[in-house]
Amino acid sequence: MADPIGQIGRGLDLEGVTEAPKLSRAPLTGNIFEDVLSRAVESLEKVSNTELYANQLIEQYIAGKADLQDVMVATSKMSLMVQLAVTTITTAVNTFKEITQMQV
Numbered sequence: 001m002a003d004p005i006g007q008i009g010r011g012l013d014l015e016g017v018t019e020a021p022k023l024s025r026a027p028l029t030g031n032i033f034e035d036v037l038s039r040a041v042e043s044l045e046k047v048s049n050t051e052l053y054a055n056q057l058i059e060q061y062i063a064g065k066a067d068l069q070d071v072m073v074a075t076s077k078m079s080l081m082v083q084l085a086v087t088t089i090t091t092a093v094n095t096f097k098e099i100t101q102m103q104v
Contacts, residue, residue: 047081054078 028035054074060066 044085047078047085050074050078050081 057066057071057074061068061071
């Protein structure tokens, strides 16, 4: 019988590698545009922090201090977040263009 899969990242020496920090949400101001824009900026900062974390894990893997599965999980998570951000931004821009081109 095969051994069960253990927890990813067990016993690793990941000195200097910090997981992407959780950003706190700014309180709503009542201005819809400002609130949406601030949430969008927070989301892009999370994507950036996730990318930095994945890059740190890659450097640790190259140095022999991290497991491949940890690197693959971090890079996959980062890739999905970037794809979602790009799709969301593209959709928002296209929607804005359509709204501005509407005839009243």
